[in-house]
Amino acid sequence: MTSILSILKDRFSGAILDTVEFRGEQTVIVEKAKAKEVIKYCRDELGFDYLIDVSSLDHLGEEPRWELVYELYALGNGAHHHLRIKYKMAEDDKADSVSDLWPTAGWHEREIYDMMGIEFNGLADHRRILMWEGYPYFPLRKDFPLAGRPSEMPDVAFTDRAPLAGGPFVTSPTSASTVHREPRSREMD
């Protein structure tokens, strides 16, 4: 049986940077330039008809900063295959919208724009989805403080800094001992 990963590797040899298979979970890391082509191929030729989610990661301090993750699923013929496609993108770059392939992507892309500030080429409805139009920050970025920042839009909304009592008490990802991983006060801003 040929796996989905090997099919993709044969078809897009240059664009596939890496593949990961872990307990039946299949992940492809692709080049940004070819990402949409790969996603379209997966939908049209490999039967991945359902887009579960689009999400984004902020690798603050690394280059490139953004990483986008697409979760695809194949419902047809009882296949139930799951495929994850990732690509990295520079901070000043714009992602390509897949809302022309799956209309549902518009919701996810609006959320990514709202929370991370990543913009999408070809997204018809490029508005914020959770925060209000005119809110000046992107709150899921790593350089945005957990407590928030003050802002003011007369007659629409205002925000203020939340009291954190010495916090935020956040865990730090590390391979060192649990003592190092414990939630600790970390002042930002």
Add this chain to the structure above:
Amino acid sequence: MPETIEQHAAYDSKIEGNIIFTKTDAAINWMRKNSLWPMPMGLACCAIELMASGASRFDIARFGAEVMRFSPRQSDVMIVAGTVTYKMALAVKRIWDQMPEPKWCIAMGACASSGGMYRSYAVLQGIDNLIPVDVYISGCPPRPEAVLEGLMRLQDKISKEGSSVAHFKTEKAV
């Protein structure tokens, strides 16, 4: 004869029509506190407990507050039940402003009282930043018994309110 009536009234059953003498304040406060129409500002899980308080097991009607009004023009007490986000905050304030005097506010649960566990960029840290709160109810969410206790505390507060005449005078002076 109950103490409250003894204080304020002289009652003579021989008089036809059953006339009761009382103070205007006592009568007005008694009427107000036993017909509190809530504005259910249900914003999160506290609203579920508020609904439970309204249903038959806990039965908020025993305290005259069963008439949940979804129009602020007809409400007396705003029960802020749930997390007030900054996006919702000015809407809550606006609904509060639309309620006619006299009006009261109950902050139900941790979120409405203080932001609760949401020390976050998105959540108002207590509705008392925007509107005056009469009673805070602790809990996450509070049980219906706590909601009823809060309502009874508010009734106590209303029954002790000063002269309505003086109230209107000071309002005019301001």
